[in-house]
Amino acid sequence: MNDPQDPTSTPAPTPTPLTIPTTEARGMARTRKPGASDAGYRGRTVWAVVCGALATWTGLGLTAAAAWLITRAAGQPPLSALSVAIVAVRACATLKGVFRYSERLAGHDVALRAQAAERGRLFAALAPAGPVRRGGDLLSRMVSDSDAVQDLLVRCLLPAVGAAAGVTGALAVAVWLLPAAVPLVAAGLLTAALPVPAAAAATARRWARRTAPARAELAALTADLAHGADDLAAYGATGRARAAAAGAAERLTALERRRARAQAAATALAVLVQGLTVLAVVLLARRHDAGQVTTAVLALATLVGFEPVLPLPRAAEDWVTARAALRRLRGTAGATPDSADSSSGGLPAVPGASPAGPCTVRVEDLTVRYRPGAAPALDGVGLVLRPGRRIAVVGPSGSGKSTLLGALAGLVTAERGGVVLTGADGRALRAGAGPEGEAARRVMTGLVTEPYVFHASLRDNLALARPDAGDAELAEALAVAGLTEWAGRTGWDTVLREDGGSVSGGQLQRVALARAVLRDPAVLLLDEPTEALDPETADGVTARLLARPAGDRTTVWVTHRLSGLAAADEIVVLEEGRVTQHGTHDELVARPGYYRDAWECELLAGGLAGVGAGRD
């Protein structure tokens, strides 16, 4: 989705496959020297700019020479008197085409390379943060905003250079032929080149503010239509939802039409200035008795000098959009772990770096309230999660389990207290937003948001969590999630659908789980990893998760299902936002309370009777 708060946000284009580098490509990317590619960009950009200017000047030369040739030829002079002009016309015509072609080639080449590099940088910045961002947002930034890098050069910089060349060329012709016309030509060209584009940019900003809410509304209704299609059909509400989306589309179209009219008015104004300037130049040349040839050449050179200036209002509008997109891209990269390394977050030792070695997590008086006045979702929770422990969090629905995991992942803001992660090196980080929180999230993350599969291959969907993972590690993560057989049938390189349409709910959940397992952070957070699975599969996944050698890794997982929790080192029971019980399975079933009641209910439900009998 686009950022509805950002007025210059543009709708995300049709999703294209999210191409995540394969192992080999990632290797190549690592070995490429950044300095070499930067120098390559600069060289190509300079070449595009030079060719653009030369194309404009040769175009001017072509018009001036042709005008001179035609008006001189009217007087039927000897052919030899025209030969230089004939050669000039041919040379300029050929060179103009060559320079324009070279400009387009070099410009688009560097723009597409820069765009690809920007997407690579963005991906590299986002991937280590783990599965904490929604795919739509990621895809929008990968596809839509990184287009801005391309637009900036092709639609903004090159037109601006062309306009500057046009202005200087036309002024040079005026200086050469009729210096008295210079102020007039300069005034006309600068009016079309400066205030008109500035006005167009201001108008673009104003209209963007008006269209952004309409676009956000349409995006939300369209997403509802796509993602909620089954529910809408089940309740006979598809027609209503379609009508609402169509209404939003019409409102947006009406606004866009008015915005296009404003854009056309800016271009028309520039054309009007062009016409008036040429007319004024002709009148001035006549007053100075400049002669037919001079008047014709001067008028046509002025006319052609305006040509590269006319696209400037459009370029100014594109500049507004591109700048906003670049700001968003910088914001994304700025909030990523790589850039977080440059910020201290008020901590000692290496600024912004994650704690090293085994990590201890202290949850101190954690109180979370989603709305002022509402009951707290967490109320003074205090816990110490030691390295290497496997800790299950259980409790009734709405007791605050997901909120606790969200707070550990730094996705939930605490009203009071907080979560502090301390590494073996003594370095402490507070979970939350900002660079410090990002650094904490690098080592304390996992499956904490709704599972999501990207429009990418199974391999790339997994590699999102660890781009440098080898095939053996990918296969191991899949095995823990119980997806080995499915992966064998589906194929590692089959593209999965972004909306999860090509995988079942349970498979989607397990792909996300495999991703979290592959990431293998020091503190692995899992929010109901077996939620969408049948009891037998869920038990298998839990058993494999708990059977993995823990080492120093702490695993915190939220679950409703108590089967298998005998293997957990600790069980935390949350009720109404408070920790009411804390101990091992055996300790908790021996005490009256929520855990024993829930355990007995599970046994009575029948599915676990065998497991319970086996244990006892």
Ligand SMILES: Nc1ncnc2c1ncn2[C@@H]1O[C@H](COP(=O)(O)OP(=O)(O)OP(=O)(O)O)[C@@H](O)[C@H]1O
């Ligand atoms: N985004 C939110 N906005 C407002 N209230 C919320 C939000 N998320 C959770 N809550 C409220 O906070 C409380 C705790 O919710 P939470 O999702 O953490 O519980 P839970 O134990 O994970 O529940 P479940 O087992 O049903 O997933 C609930 O009363 C819930 O309604």
